[in-house]
Amino acid sequence: MDIDARGWSHRRVFVHDTRLPHVLEPACYHEPSWHERELAAVFRPGWQCVATLDELPREGDYVTRELLGVPLLLRRAGGQVRAFRNVCAHRFAALCSAPKGRAASLRCPYHGWTYADDGALTHIPDPGSFASPPGKPALIGRVKLTAVEVACAGQLVFVSLAKQPPPLAQWLGARTHALATRLFSTDYQRVLARSIEHPCNWKIPIENVLETYHVAELHSSWLARHPRLVPVFGEPSAEQHEHELGDGFSEYRDSMGAGFAPYRALVRALVGDTACHYQHHHAFPNLVVAHTPVLSFLQVVTPTGPQSSRSMIRLYLHRGAPPRAWTAPLRSTIGAAASWFLNGVLREDAAIYPAVQTGVQGSERSGVLGAKEERVWAFQRWLADQLAVTTP
Ligand code: FES
Ligand SMILES: [Fe+2]
Structure with missing residues (x-):
């Protein structure tokens, strides 16, 4: 493993073998002074x-x-x-x-x-x-x-509160800008738009979506209720997925659904012969996009206070390549099913956030991250770096 002094991996895939420090102290999740520093350093200057x-x-x-x-x-x-x-x-x-x-x-x-x-x-x-x-x-x-x-970028509309912000592509970074432009192009049609108020610090929902470690426990009843979906959405083995840590982003990729024939057939019907894949991209600090061959997902978690935040959720479905009228009922079904699935997952995730918020406000010691939570670690390192905090 080739890791420089700041912890950034130079390899395309970064995988840790041991647990990692929870870089951010509990106070970072509720104190007004830290919140104000975040706004000044990473939110107000950008898009x-x-x-x-x-x-x-x-x-x-x-x-x-x-x-x-x-x-x-x-x-x-x-x-x-x-x-x-x-x-x-x-x-x-x-x-x-x-x-x-x-x-x-x-x-x-x-x-x-x-x-x-x-x-x-x-x-x-x-x-x-x-x-x-x-x-x-x-x-x-x-x-x-x-x-x-x-x-x-594509159909995504960004604003900046800065007087003279950098160009959007520069702020997002070339990789994220290209991804957002492609995944939310007019080839895609919106099937879900939601805004969710969270009674917790913005980093709690962000960190939640950066790891699949919680799936087996937090979403256990959902997986048990829908066993037929496990072949598509079940956690892949270590060999089947990879993490990438880049300049200003981290990414998770796997071949979700590739081994499940009905899913492959569905993808082929809509967008032709495309490899089944799943890509989950976190552009620091708070923009998350995920993609399958037919669906694009967006989540932006914005602070509304030191202990509150808001998620902007969007789900887009590919219009078909090429667009074919006979796929309309299929697309309609996929849009409804994907929205139902997403709403269920979001509901289960959101239900744990208040308990985490209560915990960070009541903890005198820092937490710990597992090797599967290395994207959380990378995000925390990045944020600490932006705020010029010495990290463990
Ligand atoms: S016209 Fe707008 S506040 Fe009076
Ligand atoms: Fe979840």
Whole structure:
């Protein structure tokens, strides 16, 4: 094993033989001061995926979001998606309060100030009462909504709260950017969209999806109830999977379903002769994408406080290669079945998070990671590195 001083493996596959230290102390999962350091170091400077283009198909379509305490309005106008702080320049009312909708113009519901598609103030009711004092410029022509940077990878819409963020591809890294662009291209159709509020620190859901060690215990009843799915989703042997640790990401790959003829036939019917595989990619800190030949999954876990977080969940199904009308019922069934499966797994995972949160707040000592949890270890190392913390 070739490991440098910071612990990064130079080999394509990184596999540990022994247990690993739990790099982050329990306080990192609940203390406001640590939370604030995370926001400053890894969240505010970068990009966060907050929506998808298929949520904004027509002119005037909008969605509202909250990101790191900032209310956002994303709206399609002039063929592009623009984002603003969802705050009127007059006396701070939200321009749009619904989670989604369509607005032909941006008109504040409080006193009626109106803004152009680019956020410029265009109309003030009773303009005489806002006449400029001598030497001061007029409000119209000067005042704008506060714009927020927007960039897309495939159908994924990212925003940045930074004034001058790096290009999205640079922030994500070439590997993650290419993967997101491909897995969420218009070849895929959304079949599930959810937002889940977690009463726990954002790292708890992230670390949960970085290991399959919990599957046998936490999902034991699910596996017992659905034994026919075990050949597809059961844990592979050590020889059948691999981990990769890259610059800013870790990845898990196996050949899920390759040995299960009905699954292979289903894949072939939809996308032709494609090797069965499963790829699970974690772009540090909080973007997770997973992929099979026909499904693409997205989970973004964003902090909403030191002890709370939110998951943005999306599931996309391939439209077929080539698209064929006769596969429509099959695709519909797969979309429904995959959503049902995913919702069940998410529910079981989410049920354990409050118990972990209670534990980190009550623990005086650090935990420990097993060799199967090396992606958790790698993530913790990365985060500690970003926050300039000396790690064990
Ligand atoms: S707060 Fe928007 S018009 Fe007054
Ligand atoms: Fe799980």
